[in-house]
Amino acid sequence: MSLSAQPARLNTSAPDFEAQFAARLHWSADTDHAIEQRVADILDDVKRRGDAAVLEYTARFDGLQAASMAELELTQADFKAAFDDLPAAQREALQNAARRVRGYHEAQKKASGESWTYRDEDGTLLGQKVTPLDRVGIYVPGGKAAYPSSLIMNAVPAHVAGVGEIIMVVPTPVRGSVATGGTGVTTAARGERNELVLAAAYVAGVTRAFTIGGAQAVAALAYGTATVPKVDKITGPGNAYVASAKRRVFGTVGIDMIAGPSEILVLADGSTPAEWVAMDLFSQAEHDELAQSILLCPDAAYLDAVQREVDRLLPTMPRAAIIAKSLNDRGALILTRDMEEACAISNRIAPEHLEVSSSDPHRWEPLLKHAGAIFLGAYTSESLGDYCAGPNHVLPTSGTARFSSPLGVYDFQKRSSLIEVSQAGAQPLGAIAAELAYGEGLQAHARAAELRLSTVPPMRGAK
Ligand SMILES: NC(=O)c1ccc[n+]([C@@H]2O[C@H](COP(=O)([O-])OP(=O)(O)OC[C@H]3O[C@@H](n4cnc5c(N)ncnc54)[C@H](O)[C@@H]3O)[C@@H](O)[C@H]2O)c1
Ligand SMILES: N[C@H](CO)Cc1c[nH]c[nH+]1
Numbered sequence: 001m002s003l004s005a006q007p008a009r010l011n012t013s014a015p016d017f018e019a020q021f022a023a024r025l026h027w028s029a030d031t032d033h034a035i036e037q038r039v040a041d042i043l044d045d046v047k048r049r050g051d052a053a054v055l056e057y058t059a060r061f062d063g064l065q066a067a068s069m070a071e072l073e074l075t076q077a078d079f080k081a082a083f084d085d086l087p088a089a090q091r092e093a094l095q096n097a098a099r100r101v102r103g104y105h106e107a108q109k110k111a112s113g114e115s116w117t118y119r120d121e122d123g124t125l126l127g128q129k130v131t132p133l134d135r136v137g138i139y140v141p142g143g144k145a146a147y148p149s150s151l152i153m154n155a156v157p158a159h160v161a162g163v164g165e166i167i168m169v170v171p172t173p174v175r176g177s178v179a180t181g182g183t184g185v186t187t188a189a190r191g192e193r194n195e196l197v198l199a200a201a202y203v204a205g206v207t208r209a210f211t212i213g214g215a216q217a218v219a220a221l222a223y224g225t226a227t228v229p230k231v232d233k234i235t236g237p238g239n240a241y242v243a244s245a246k247r248r249v250f251g252t253v254g255i256d257m258i259a260g261p262s263e264i265l266v267l268a269d270g271s272t273p274a275e276w277v278a279m280d281l282f283s284q285a286e287h288d289e290l291a292q293s294i295l296l297c298p299d300a301a302y303l304d305a306v307q308r309e310v311d312r313l314l315p316t317m318p319r320a321a322i323i324a325k326s327l328n329d330r331g332a333l334i335l336t337r338d339m340e341e342a343c344a345i346s347n348r349i350a351p352e353h354l355e356v357s358s359s360d361p362h363r364w365e366p367l368l369k370h371a372g373a374i375f376l377g378a379y380t381s382e383s384l385g386d387y388c389a390g391p392n393h394v395l396p397t398s399g400t401a402r403f404s405s406p407l408g409v410y411d412f413q414k415r416s417s418l419i420e421v422s423q424a425g426a427q428p429l430g431a432i433a434a435e436l437a438y439g440e441g442l443q444a445h446a447r448a449a450e451l452r453l454s455t456v457p458p459m460r461g462a463k
């Protein structure tokens, strides 16, 4: 069957642009009732029945049969064996990627992740104590592709922050088993473990790991089961089921953000070879049918050229079916009046990844406000950021870059305020606090402050 990919052609000057634009924009799990309902049911079930429910869903959605959760636990020996067995080039690539990601996150910690204090003129000490989380759960996706790079992007900043225990979940679906929501495949004996993922767990350092995925894995981490330890926070990307589950368990545990199906927006001035841009659009479309790839450009002939490259290159891609579905359903090539308008539209979309494919990217960068990551210039392909540039590739999707940031060391830390008031400092602060506390009708607050004054006044409103 020959496939074709026809992203929607939009024109900002067309009278129906706004309607067409809105129709293409953010899809998120919470607008899909069927996914929401299924995820809610899975979470409830795992909360009630623990391991037994996780085993059932793993058989149903991943086609992976196991008699007990112990069978689904990976060991440190598995990690080391996978690492030792890798071809040297893959071992080196993993280590180089981890080294660059570590360097970036160490710099990030230095810049904004350390405790700080100061003393005011009365000798009162004020500040913030930064502490790492005790135990985190990292979700490493594994449904339609394997993601050793996501393991590195989660585990490395957790280590830089000083997290005590890292519990990883990763689905290992049996190939050919399709998570249909029905019974799925129930005869296969073992999921396909990805050796690079196991080796990455060795390189990046993971405490415990389970081959479970989807909403059931998120539930196991959030509520804890007899086998899977309850964590303080769940980080990491995943498909619509994972994103929805994370949103629902927030409050029971912390979460990093909504990092759902991947997105790329390319802002092009027409100076980058069309082939490069077409492949960059493919690079995110190939993740998931629900991924979104958009090109904004003020040059109609360039949009035509990129479409021609899409047509030419698609048949060469092993994941052509996923790419075609993603581009047909969610992709768009948008003709803008100029680059300024393209920047404004990009801000409205707030994409996960934003490539500024221009000969003068620094001219446009100041106009760009909302994006998970901004890639400047024709040589900065988004895929370099996915693996090894250094910054984190776990990024907010579905327009949540308007209020969320990339995964970072800060996601694995929390902060406590530090306050040490000197005797001299207690005098002015006591007077201010007492005044406000009486105003709120909270006498005990007022009195606690006044008792520390050198001259203690009578309590106002005493009985
Ligand atoms: N935003 C980011 O930072 C980022 C980074 C990497 C990957 N991603 C995205 O992560 C996603 C990975 O998705 P994936 O599918 O490959 O792996 P995944 O691990 O996220 O999802 C697989 C799991 O989904 C569940 N599932 C699938 N179909 C189901 C159904 N019908 N009913 C119930 N559960 C079902 C199964 O339990 C399965 O184990 C992609 O969308 C990719 O674009 C995002
Ligand atoms: N582009 C993904 C984030 O949306 C990350 C990734 C991992 N591997 C390849 N790509």
Ligand SMILES: [Zn+2]
Pocket (backbone or CB within 6 Å): 262, 283, 284, 287, 383, 386
């Ligand atoms: Zn990617």
